[in-house]
Amino acid sequence: MHSIQFGNAIIPYEVKWSNRRKTIAIAVNSNGVYVTAPTDTPQEKVASVVYQKAEWIRKQLVHFNEMNDSIHYRLFLAGEKLPYLGRQYRLKIEKGKSILYPSFIFQHGVFIAKLPEDTAEEDHRKILLPLYEHWVKVKGEAFVRNRITRFTVKLQQEPSAIKIKDQQQRWGSCTANGQVLINWRILLAPVSIVDYVLAHELAHLKYMDHSKEFWITLGMLIGDYEERKEWLRVNGKTLYI
Structure with a gap:
């Protein structure tokens, strides 16, 4: 150091x-x-x-x-609510002697985590946060791939790849070779905000800077992008759970 x-x-x-x-x-x-x-x-x-x-x-x-x-960090205790696409879903914890390995699923509008019987509550976050993150990435990638078409049709251009990543400083980014990288945490926000980040990064396929032409292109994709951008500025910290 x-x-x-x-x-x-x-x-x-x-x-x-x-x-x-x-x-x-x-x-x-x-x-x-x-x-x-x-x-x-x-x-x-x-x-x-x-x-x-x-x-x-x-x-x-x-x-x-x-x-x-x-930031209000979740402890991943029974009854807590976890976000996905702007909605909050209750977390149910199941423990038992027959459960050898932790698991995490979403079923009937509830997140269900299964843990070995002797798992201490103070260890819940360390164990369950990575499983929750993985669930969001997998589910979110399918959502993004479906959602992104509404913008690529208007833009008449598609990214070379779409990846859901753990980005600490950015909600999204667009690489020089046309890959769109999305911070998994943005998938916890309302769909309108996810759309803003997707459109923002797709606009970079045409303009890699934030020139006047870039903002015109983004405005063509999302007319009220300034309102969504402001929501993210004010509320973005709540997505770090």
Whole structure:
């Protein structure tokens, strides 16, 4: 772990060396600051770039700290409600001696988790969150593939691939080779917000920047995108469960 001093603040950061990169990249998420640099970059150069970006890094860290303070993390206890596509569904917990491995399904409008009898409640989240995430990714990918056609018909262009990912900083992204990547957490939001993120990333198939032409294209796909964008700005933190 490395660090720089910026004013009265100490900013720690981790460095990953890569022979594929030609420039230094900095990423900030809820877990800290991460720098990826070309293999032959002097450590002093890395520290200098981090210092130059220190004000931006500080603002990002404040943002994530505020978001973490306001997040209501689920404990995955019996009776809690878990979101999917804007609706909340009750979680039912079943435990028994015959249950050897945890499982997680959705049936008749209820999430059902089965756990070994001796599973402590404080371990529920650690065990069930990955199973819930997997369920959302699998179910959500089928939903997205079906939903996306309403926009590709208008756009007359399709992505090379659609993938549901665990993205810490973005709700979605579009790669240079036309892949659309969707943060699985957006599938917890109302369908209208999922549509906004899908349309936003699809518009990048034509314009990779946020130019005037990009926003015109997005407006063609979704007329009220500004309202949906604002909903996500205000309520996005509630999707981190």
